[in-house]
Amino acid sequence: MRVFSPALPLAVGYSGGADSTALLLACVEKWPGQVRAVHVHHGLQAAADGFASHCEVFCAQLQVPLRVIRVQASHAPGESPEDAARKARYEAFRVFAQEERAQLAIKSIALAQHADDQVETMLLALSRGAGLPGLSAMPASWQRDGLAYHRPLLQVPAPEIRAWLARRGAAFIEDPTNTDERFTRNRIRARLLPALAEAFPQFRETFARSAQHAAQAQALLLEVAREDLKALGNPPTIKALQGLSPARQANALRTWLRDFHQAAPSAAQLEQLLSQVAACTTRGHQIHLKIASGHVTRAGDRLHYTA
Numbered sequence: 001m002r003v004f005s006p007a008l009p010l011a012v013g014y015s016g017g018a019d020s021t022a023l024l025l026a027c028v029e030k031w032p033g034q035v036r037a038v039h040v041h042h043g044l045q046a047a048a049d050g051f052a053s054h055c056e057v058f059c060a061q062l063q064v065p066l067r068v069i070r071v072q073a074s075h076a077p078g079e080s081p082e083d084a085a086r087k088a089r090y091e092a093f094r095v096f097a098q099e100e101r102a103q104l105a106i107k108s109i110a111l112a113q114h115a116d117d118q119v120e121t122m123l124l125a126l127s128r129g130a131g132l133p134g135l136s137a138m139p140a141s142w143q144r145d146g147l148a149y150h151r152p153l154l155q156v157p158a159p160e161i162r163a164w165l166a167r168r169g170a171a172f173i174e175d176p177t178n179t180d181e182r183f184t185r186n187r188i189r190a191r192l193l194p195a196l197a198e199a200f201p202q203f204r205e206t207f208a209r210s211a212q213h214a215a216q217a218q219a220l221l222l223e224v225a226r227e228d229l230k231a232l233g234n235p236p237t238i239k240a241l242q243g244l245s246p247a248r249q250a251n252a253l254r255t256w257l258r259d260f261h262q263a264a265p266s267a268a269q270l271e272q273l274l275s276q277v278a279a280c281t282t283r284g285h286q287i288h289l290k291i292a293s294g295h296v297t298r299a300g301d302r303l304h305y306t307a
Contacts, residue, residue, distance in 0.1 A: 040092045047176065111150070273287075
């Protein structure tokens with residue numbers, strides 16, 4: 001928090017749990033009168049109304065304006081509940097900032113993920129065979145929908161947050177779903193983190209460094225991909241693609257699909273696409289591959305994507 005200097009006024013994502021309670025308290029003390037709280041009511045469990053009521057009482061005690069936003073966070077087929085809830089939260093933050101912009105001009109939003117959350121995210125990525133974007137875990141700051149998002153607690157271990165709250169005597173709620181080990185993240189928290197703490201006491205710091213290294217490498221790959229795409233064109237020409245190494249082809253195609261079509265190919269889909277690009281040596285060779293929710297096809301000398 002010492003080096004956290006967001007543009008003000010600031011909104012804090014406040015769930016009522018320990019982490020967001022600590023973040024809200026610290027921000028209110030540092031920037032009195034410049035902080036607003038936003039509680040996203042997911043409506044996914046019976047206790048959700050009680051969470052919102054707790055937040056209202058606590059914010060009233062702090063004399064901090066609170067906005068409760070109800071969202072529909074049910075997940076679509078093939079989508080994880082966590083991803084659906086995350087999307088709903090970001091949409092709620094966007095709506096809040098848009099509605100409040102004329103009066104408050106909210107410029108920044110602070111979220112309460114901490115060092116343990118960062119480790120859990122990396123371990124989840126490893127369990128799924130993720131590449132550098134997944135191993136980069138969560139960024140400390142980023143832009144989305146014209147807002148600056150910040151995670152000022154990413155270097156702070158969860159036990160330190162709870163110890164700080166205990167010294168302050170601050171009330172917070174315990175979400176019962178956080179101990180439900182049907183969720184992979186909760187199993188990691190309950191089983192793996194204690195084992196890591198025993199075997200490698202500094203694991204939070206070393207994992208954070210690894211995430212930073214992965215993020216730097218990913219930024220470099222993205223820079224190379226966008227330079228390559230300038231030469232390849234949009235949509236990319238097949239012959240120019242074939243002039244790149246397989247690794248640069250994969251990097252460029254992954255970036256093209258994500259940046260221009262919001263499509264994320266699986267490893268198997270991307271490998272198949274590379275194979276088809278390599279085999280495309282005659283005019284009559286056709287390409288029609290399913291990628292994400294659409295298809296990559298050949299049209300003349302170029303690749304095209306149709307959602």
